Every structure is written in C-alpha cells, then in structure tokens.
Amino acid sequence: xxxxxxxxxxxxxxxxxxxxxxxxxxxxxxxxxxxxxxxxxxxxxxxxxxxxxxxxxxxxxxxxxxxxxxxxxxxxxxxxxxxxxxxxxxxxxxxxxxxxxxxxxxxxxxxxxxxxxxxxxxxxxxxxxxxxxxxxxxxxxxxxxxxxxxxxxxxxxxxxxxxxxxxx
Amino acid sequence: xxxxxxxxxxxxxxxxxxxxxxxxxxxxxxxxxxxxxxxxxxxxxxxxxxxxxxxxxxxxxxxxxxxxxxxxxxxxxxxxxxxxxxxxxxxxxxxxxxxxxxxxxxxxxxxxxxxxxxxxxxxxxxxxxxxxxxxxxxxxxxxxxxxxxxxxxxxxxxxxxxxxxxxxxxxxxxxxxxxxxxxxxxxxxxxxxxxxxxxxxxxxxxxxxxxxxxxxxxxxxxxxxxxxxxxxxxxxxxxxxxxxxxxxxxxxxxxxxxxxxxxxxxxxxxxxxxxxxxxxxxxxxxxxxxxxxxxxxxxxxxxxxxxxxxxxxxxxxxxxxxxxxxxxxxxxxxxxxxxxxxxxxxxxxxxxxxxxxxxxxxxxxxxxxxxxxxxxxxxxxxxxxxxxxxxxxxxxxxxxxxxxxxxxxxxxxxxxxxxxxxxxxxxxxxxxxxxxxxxxxxxxxxxxxxxxxxxxxxxxxxx
Numbered sequence: 001x002x003x004x005x006x007x008x009x010x011x012x013x014x015x016x017x018x019x020x021x022x023x024x025x026x027x028x029x030x031x032x033x034x035x036x037x038x039x040x041x042x043x044x045x046x047x048x049x050x051x052x053x054x055x056x057x058x059x060x061x062x063x064x065x066x067x068x069x070x071x072x073x074x075x076x077x078x079x080x081x082x083x084x085x086x087x088x089x090x091x092x093x094x095x096x097x098x099x100x101x102x103x104x105x106x107x108x109x110x111x112x113x114x115x116x117x118x119x120x121x122x123x124x125x126x127x128x129x130x131x132x133x134x135x136x137x138x139x140x141x142x143x144x145x146x147x148x149x150x151x152x153x154x155x156x157x158x159x160x161x162x163x164x165x166x167x168x
Numbered sequence: 169x170x171x172x173x174x175x176x177x178x179x180x181x182x183x184x185x186x187x188x189x190x191x192x193x194x195x196x197x198x199x200x201x202x203x204x205x206x207x208x209x210x211x212x213x214x215x216x217x218x219x220x221x222x223x224x225x226x227x228x229x230x231x232x233x234x235x236x237x238x239x240x241x242x243x244x245x246x247x248x249x250x251x252x253x254x255x256x257x258x259x260x261x262x263x264x265x266x267x268x269x270x271x272x273x274x275x276x277x278x279x280x281x282x283x284x285x286x287x288x289x290x291x292x293x294x295x296x297x298x299x300x301x302x303x304x305x306x307x308x309x310x311x312x313x314x315x316x317x318x319x320x321x322x323x324x325x326x327x328x329x330x331x332x333x334x335x336x337x338x339x340x341x342x343x344x345x346x347x348x349x350x351x352x353x354x355x356x357x358x359x360x361x362x363x364x365x366x367x368x369x370x371x372x373x374x375x376x377x378x379x380x381x382x383x384x385x386x387x388x389x390x391x392x393x394x395x396x397x398x399x400x401x402x403x404x405x406x407x408x409x410x411x412x413x414x415x416x417x418x419x420x421x422x423x424x425x426x427x428x429x430x431x432x433x434x435x436x437x438x439x440x441x442x443x444x445x446x447x448x449x450x451x452x453x454x455x456x457x458x459x460x461x462x463x464x465x466x467x468x469x470x471x472x473x474x475x476x477x478x479x480x481x482x483x484x485x486x487x488x489x490x491x492x493x494x495x496x497x498x499x500x501x502x503x504x505x506x507x508x509x510x511x512x513x514x515x516x517x518x519x520x521x522x523x524x525x526x527x528x529x530x531x532x533x534x535x536x537x538x539x540x541x542x543x544x545x546x547x548x549x550x551x552x553x554x555x556x557x558x559x560x561x562x563x564x565x566x567x568x569x570x571x572x573x574x575x576x577x578x579x580x581x582x583x584x585x586x587x588x589x590x591x592x593x594x595x596x597x598x599x600x601x602x603x604x605x606x607x608x609x610x611x612x613x614x615x616x617x618x619x620x621x622x623x624x625x626x627x628x629x630x631x
Binding site for chain 2: 034035036037038039040041042045046047050051053055056059073074077078080081085086088092095096098099101102103105106108109110112113115116117119120122123124125126128130132134135136137
C-alpha cells in the first residue's frame with residue numbers, strides 16, 4: 001500500500017521548526033520526514049541526525065581515477081608506438097603531466113556530478129510528496145501518516161501555524 | 169529628485185520577473201532570432217562550401233597557415249573565461265554581489281566554448297577525420313601524439329566544456345523545478361525532465377550547494393590551464409615572438425579581460441531587454457568595471473613587458489616582426505589595439521564619474537575589438553615573418569574566412585538568445601538566498617525569514 005503523507009505549509013521557518021519539534025515529540029521518525037523550501041535556509045538544520053554528504057570523497061575518487069586513466073593513456077600509448085618526437089624522451093614527464101592533469105580534473109568533475117545524482121537519487125519522476133506552491137515561498141513539511149497518528153499530526157501542524165495542510 | 173522606492177521582493181514577484189521571458193515571447197524576439205539565425209547560417213554555408221571545394225577556399229598559403237580561424241578560435245576560448253572564472257572565483261570568496269550575474273556569466277562560458285570549438289574542426293579542412301584525435305584502438309596504426317600542444321588543446325577544451333556545462337546545469341536544477349511548477353503543456357514536460365524530480369528538500373539543497381562549491385574549486389584551475397595550453401600552441405613553437413615564457417599568463421590575463429568585457433555587454437543587453445533594472449543594479453556594473461580596469465592594467469603591463477623585452481633583445485629574427493607591428497604594415501592595427509584595450513577603457517573605468525553603464529558598455533565593446541586584434545597581431549605578423557627571410561609572405565583573409573569568422577558572432581548570440589528563452593538569466597534561488605543573507609547581515613533577525621515578509625525594500629544582495 002502506498003505511503004500517505006501530510007504536507008503542511010508554513011509561512012516562516014520558525015513556524016516550521018516549531019511544528020517539527022512537536023512532531024518529533026509525538027514520536028515521528030525524523031528520517032521519514034522531509035522539509036522543502038524554495039531556497040536553502042541557512043542556520044540550524046530543520047531535521048536532526050542528517051546524514052553527512054560524501055561528495056568530496058566522490059570528487060577525490062574521480063580525480064584519482066582520472067589521474068590513473070590519463071597517466072596510463074599518455075604513457076602506454078607512447079610506449080606502444082615508441083617514436084622519438086622533437087628530441088624528447090618516449091615518455092616525456094612534462095607532456096604526460098599535462099594530459100594527466102586534465103584527465104584528473106575531468107574525472108573529478110564527472111564524479112562530482114555522478115555523486116550528486118546518486119546521493120540525491122535523481123533523476124526521480126515517481127510520485128514523491130511535493131507541494132508546488134513551495135516555489136512561491138514558505139516551508140513545506142512532509143510527514144508520513146496513518147489513521148492512528150493523523151489527528152496528532154494535524155494538531156501539531158495547526159498549533160504551529162500551518163497555513164495549508166494537504167493529505168496525499 | 170526624490171529617490172525611487174526600491175521594490176519589495178517577494179518570491180512571487182521574483183518568479184514572475186525572472187520566469188516571464190520564458191513564457192512570453194515578443195515580436196522583437198522572433199525578428200532578432202530570425203536575423204541571428206540568418207547570420208549563423210553564413211557560417212555553415214561557408215563551411216559547407218569549404219568542405220565541398222576544399223581547404224583552399226580558406227585561402228591560406230605559405231608562410232601564413234594560420235589566420236582568421238585560429239585568431240577567432242583563441243578569441244572565443246578567451247571569452248569563455250568570463251563566466252566560469254568570475255562566477256567560480258566570486259563564489260569561492262563568497263562575494264554576495266555575484267548572485268544576479270552568475271547565470272549570465274556561466275552561459276557565456278558554455279556558448280563561447282561551443283563556438284570556439286568549431287574552429288579546430290573547420291580548420292582541419294577534412295573535418296570528417298576529426299575522430300582521429302580520439303584515442304581509441306584502431307587499425308590505422310595511429311595514435312594521437314600526446315606530445316603535441318594541439319592534442320593538449322583537444323583534451324583541455326573538452327575537459328573545460330564538460331566542466332562548464334556541469335557548472336552551468338547544477339545551479340539551474342532548482343530553477344528548472346520552479347519553471348516546471350509554473351509551466352504548462354510541452355514546456356512543463358521539458359522542465360520536468362530537466363528538473364530531474366527536484367523538490368527542494370533540505371537534503372537536496374545541502375548536497376547541491378556542496379557540489380557547486382566543489383565544482384567552483386575544480387573549474388578555476390581548469391580555466392587557467394585551458395588558456396595556458398592554448399597559448400602553448402604558439403609558445404611551444406620556435407617562431408619569432410612566439411617562443412616566450414610569458415605567453416601562458418599573458419593569454420590568461422587577456423582571456424579574463426575579454427571575458428569580463430563580454431559579460432558586461434551581455435548584462436547590459438539582458439537588463440534592457442528583459443527589464444531587469446531592479447536585479448542588475450549599477451553596483452554590479454561598477455564592481456565588474458573595477459575588475460575590468462584591473463585587467464586592463466594587467467594586460468598593458470604584460471604587453472609592455474613582452475615588447476620591451478623583444479626590443480631590448482634586438483634578436484635578428486624577432487625584430488622584423490616587432491617593427492612590422494610598431495611602425496610597419498600592421499602598425500595601424502597595433503595602435504588601434506592599444507587604443508581599444510587601454511587608452512579608451514582606462515579613463516572610463518578609472519574615473520568614477522565616467523563609470524556609467526553606457527560608457528562601460530562602450531569600453532567593453534572597444535575591449536572586444538582590441539582583444540580580437542591582439543590575437544590577430546600575435547598570430548599573423550609572426551607567420552609572415554619567419555626566421556628565414558626568403559620565406560616572408562603576406563596574408564589577407566579570404567571571403568570564406570571572413571564569412572565564417574564573422575558569422576560565429578551571430579551564432580554565439582543566437583545560442584545565448586535561445587538559452588535566455590529557456591532558462592531564467594538570473595538564478596532565482598541564488599537571488600532569494602542572497603536576500604536572506606543580506607537581511608541577516610543587516611541584523612534584522614536571528615532566524616532567516618522569507619523575502620517580502622520582514623525584509624525591507626532597500627535590502628538587496630550585493631549591497
């Protein structure tokens with residue numbers, strides 16, 4: 001059975017934080033909740049215990065793979081066809097270094113992009129809880145509900161000042 | 169005269185102002201786009217004729233095998249340094265005033281690279297053999313020569329193009345989601361695909377901002393390396409006035425110089441055409457004009473150094489090239505370059521009273537002319553005066569070269585025009601975030617609030 005969600009919209013982040021506090025106190029698991037905004041909100045996170053991002057690790061790994069790939073490409077192709085060009089050694093460190101540098105950066109770029117898409121599980125065109133009115137401002141808190149806790153959730157978001165509550 | 173009341177920015181207003189051009193198209197737009205398409209067609213028709221009748225249509229001959237194609241190639245690669253460097257550097261140093269200009273700048277980078285990248289293929293003559301530059305196992309017993317600066321160009325420009333497209337697209341994702349939620353019909357399907365299912369959750373924002381920060385840190389050294397490598401197409405040869413260690417930084421400085429000028433021109437056009445006077449403020453033009461002034465001084469310093477060292481060395485192979493530029497056949501172009509790059513822009517950019525948007529626009533146009541001339545004067549005088557005097561020659565561009573080189577300006581503007589129809593030219597979420605940051609710095613609140621609710625109208629990102 002598909003999960004049902006309560007989408008509560010608040011005008012201000014303060015109100016959304018108050019609602020989240022009440023919801024957490026009533027036993028809702030923060031990992032099941034989502035907070036949506038039209039811009040990144042600085043300051044304390046809305047939801048506790050957020051998993052940190054590993055994007056920097058992705059970038060470093062991509063750079064490492066690019067380094068190895070570029071070094072191998074420039075080195076082994078030169079060794080495969082050992083022609084003396086311009087009096088330089090068959091494997092010239094400077095020239096191999098330039099190719100390796102560029103492929104290192106390319107690896108970092110592609111890995112950062114891949115890491116972002118993997119961590120965010122995008123692209124995703126399935127029906128996930130979303131309120132399009134969030135693009136015009138405000139904070140939308142998405143909470144999964146069941147018949148048992150629907151009233152508790154409704155009381156919590158209304159008490160915090162929700163301007164709109166949708167049950168999807 | 170009473171001061172104009174600054175607007176009160178709300179999310180609805182920002183969305184309406186910045187998304188309006190995507191959903192409404194004026195007659196002027198269609199006429200302009202049609203004209204630009206015609207100009208762009210000149211490139212492809214001329215190229216088509218060149219492919220049919222051979223590279224001889226380009227008219228190049230001994231000793232000048234490079235001419236307008238390479239000049240314009242280096243010019244466009246230089247222009248591409250605007251966006252990424254300005255956007256990335258300002259992002260890294262957290263200069264808040266960057267917010268309304270980053271999208272314009274990043275788009276310039278991507279489309280200038282696309283335009284410039286045409287030239288190595290055009291210049292190849294037998295363009296259908298371009299794939300020989302790709303290193304894959306083949307039965308031709310050929311490998312790309314990785315010791316050639318031209319191969320470094322291929323790798324570097326492709327890396328930069330990949331990075332620039334990524335750096336342009338990542339910050340666009342949330343704006344594509346806004347467009348998705350406001351659009352109807354086929355546009356909604358298009359934006360739904362481009363938004364990738366973005367919802368604006370806390371998790372998504374955290375990771376997106378991290379990815380953009382990482383990209384900014386990566387793209388800066390890539391941008392510097394790209395134009396350094398382009399300069400090595402010349403500096404790695406042993407030609408008079410080319411084999412110089414100063415070429416790397418000289419080209420990078422020139423690239424940033426021309427890039428900022430191009431960005432200013434684009435900003436003036438976008439501000440006027442899309443009526444974004446409340447978003448692209450005089451302070452943005454003023455700040456960029458000061459950067460342009462710095463680059464003008466740097467450019468002058470590098471140029472002066474280059475010519476002084478050549479003159480002082482009095483090396484027999486280099487002096488014919490030197491004098492051809494200072495007082496010979498290419499002197500009018502040389503001194504026009506100095507006028508356009510320094511003598512005209514310097515007073516305009518240095519004197520506060522003259523640093524107005526119209527004069528900044530004029531100075532930027534002069535700089536673009538000057539920088540194109542600079543590339544021409546680096547390439548052609550050297551080629552027509554090689555070390556052995558028996559090989560001296562002349563160069564005059566053919567009609568095919570002129571058509572293709574000039575047509576790429578229309579092609580670039582067309583790409584930019586089409587992009588402006590499909591993406592907001594100011595990043596919506598970054599602008600809103602900037603208002604939030606500005607309000608916090610103004611000490612209005614400890615907790616961020618939303619625009620238009622508490623933020624007074626005179627708070628603007630970048631002030």
